[in-house]
Amino acid sequence: MPTDQNQREKAQKWFRELRDQICAEFEKIEMELSGTEFSDDPAGIFTQKAWDRDTDDGAHGGGGVMSVMKGRVFEKVGVNISTVHGKFSDEFSKKIPGADDNNGQFWAAGISLVAHMRSPHVPPVHMNTRMIVTSKQWFGGGADLNPIFENDQDSAEFHGAWKACCDRHDPEYYSKFKGWADEYFFIKHRNEARGIGGIFYDNINSGDWDSDFDFTKDVGKTFLDLYPTLVRRHMNKAWTKEEREAQLIKRGRYVEFNLVYDRGTTFGLKTGGNTEAILMSLPPEVKWA
Numbered sequence: 001m002p003t004d005q006n007q008r009e010k011a012q013k014w015f016r017e018l019r020d021q022i023c024a025e026f027e028k029i030e031m032e033l034s035g036t037e038f039s040d041d042p043a044g045i046f047t048q049k050a051w052d053r054d055t056d057d058g059a060h061g062g063g064g065v066m067s068v069m070k071g072r073v074f075e076k077v078g079v080n081i082s083t084v085h086g087k088f089s090d091e092f093s094k095k096i097p098g099a100d101d102n103n104g105q106f107w108a109a110g111i112s113l114v115a116h117m118r119s120p121h122v123p124p125v126h127m128n129t130r131m132i133v134t135s136k137q138w139f140g141g142g143a144d145l146n147p148i149f150e151n152d153q154d155s156a157e158f159h160g161a162w163k164a165c166c167d168r169h170d171p172e173y174y175s176k177f178k179g180w181a182d183e184y185f186f187i188k189h190r191n192e193a194r195g196i197g198g199i200f201y202d203n204i205n206s207g208d209w210d211s212d213f214d215f216t217k218d219v220g221k222t223f224l225d226l227y228p229t230l231v232r233r234h235m236n237k238a239w240t241k242e243e244r245e246a247q248l249i250k251r252g253r254y255v256e257f258n259l260v261y262d263r264g265t266t267f268g269l270k271t272g273g274n275t276e277a278i279l280m281s282l283p284p285e286v287k288w289a
Contacts, residue, residue, distance in 0.1 A: 007209055008107065011131045014213075015081045015111040018220040022079050022113065023067055025228050030071045035236045038118060044071020046079070051274040053084050061086040066277045070284065073122070073235050077115040078280035084108055084271060092270045097203060098136030106271075107133040110141070111220070112264060114281040115227075120247035121234040123147035123154060123195075124254070126281070127223045128264060129216045137209075139216045140202035142177070143223055144185045145230075146195030146254060148247045154230050155196050162199045165222040169215045177201045187257050194257050248287040255282055 023046045030043035052063040064082025071077075085107040093099035099106060110130025117124055129141030145158050159178070166173035181200035186193055199219075204212050258265055258281050268278035 007213075008109065008131075008133070011213065012083050012109050014217055014220070015109060015129070018111055018217075018224070019065075019067060019079050019081050021224055023069075025224065026069065026074060026077060026079075026115075029228060029231055029235070030069070030073050032232070033073050033235060036072075036119070036238060038072035041072045044069045044074060049276075051277060053086070053272055053274065061272065064274065064277060066274075066280060068280065071118075073118055073231065075116050075118040076284040077113070078277075079111065079113045080277050080280055081111050082109065082273070082277070084273065086271065088271065096132075096134060097138070098134035102135035105134065108267075108271075112281075113223075116251065116283040117231070117235075119235055119237060120148045120239050120243040121237045122231050123151075123234075124251075124283075125227055125230075127220075127227075129219050131213075131216070137205060138202070139204040139212050141216060141219055142181060142184075142198060142200035143219070144181055144195050144198035144200070146250070148243070148250050150196060151234075154233070158196065158198065158226065158230070161222050161226045165218050166199065168218060169211070173201075173215075174199070184261075185257070187253055187261070189260070190253065190256070192253070194253060245287070248285060249289050251283040251286040252288045255286055258282065 027045055033039050046067045046069040049066045050063065051066065053061040062082070062084035064080060067079045069077050088096060088099050088104040088106055090104065093104040096106065108130060110128060112128040114126050115124055124146045125143065127143035129139065131137070131139050143162070145154070147154065162178070163174045166177060177199035178197065181197045182193070184200045185195060185197055204215065206212055265278055
């Protein structure tokens with residue numbers, strides 16, 4: 001495998017550090033709520049649950065840690081990290097770059113976050129970054145915003161932050177990764193976008209591991225700087241029953257995408273990952289019209 005142990009340890013350490021920083025900031029936001037019907041409820045805190053991955057032959061294949069909070073601002077948010085290794089099935093190996101040339105052997109680490117918000121005015125969000133190694137190695141990830149009611153200021157700041165992030169590393173990244181996000185985060189059977197998009201990237205291997213890793217770290221840092229600002233902007237606003245109903249129906253679209261199209265869901269299930277952690281992304285309450 002092309003990466004050395006030091007590089008893998010650096011990636012794992014970063015994903016863990018990013019998880020800790022995000023969870024701390026989200027718990028801080030929970031403490032700041034005021035003026036809504038949930039303001040007198042206890043602030044949410046994250047609970048962690050570790051899991052191990054056992055391979056078909058009984059060997060240890062790594063594992064991960066789920067961090068989940070159900071609070072008064074974040075109705076349900078999960079921030080999961082994992083490091084898994086083993087062998088892909090023969091069928092799945094054909095779909096993963098370099099796996100066929102490596103007898104299906106793989107190593108993967110990453111962080112995955114999905115936040116479903118209490119208020120219909122606070123946009124739900126998804127973010128993940130990962131490193132995968134077969135006979136090849138690469139980084140992937142992205143982030144997208146899924147507002148119930150689109151807000152021009154939020155949209156402009158969200159896309160502006162990702163453009164600035166991409167431009168710090170390669171002037172061609174933003175247009176490429178935004179276009180990829182627009183294509184990827186699309187519910188084909190509904191003929192509609194899941195949200196307002198963001199960025200999506202995969203198979204990043206420029207030949208300079210440190211440079212590629214710096215970009216992936218910048219994606220995480222950009223998210224941490226960006227999303228809490230959007231949450232704080234809207235979290236103390238009141239909402240109506242009609243707005244809540246619209247929120248629950250919009251969540252149904254999110255469920256459909258994740259179960260039908262999401263690559264991370266497929267990867268986790270096909271590699272024997274923890275089902276609870278994989279399906280952490282699903283909202284706590286949802287409706288279909």
